[in-house]
Amino acid sequence: MKVQIDSGRCQGHGRCYTLAPGLFEEDDEGYGRVARDGAVPAGEEDAARLAAANCPERAVDLGEGA
Incomplete structure (x- = not known):
């Protein structure tokens, strides 16, 4: 994931x-x-998803199997 x-x-x-x-x-x-x-990094995927979900402008994008 990126x-x-x-x-x-x-x-x-x-x-x-x-x-x-x-x-x-x-x-x-x-x-x-x-x-x-x-x-x-492994183990940080949930933090990445949490950050993306909580961005008011939806400026955080997840890629590669998010």
Whole structure:
């Protein structure tokens, strides 16, 4: 599974990096960004799904068998 953030939809609520800090981080302006290469390590899949489900703008996308 991989995660990505659509920067055009992100409004900087921060739920992604609050709920899944190992997968997302905050940029200098408070917007979310994907940490590392976006690959979700084993055991972090539920956190990725939680972050995607709680993004008000649906800016977090899951891929590859999400």
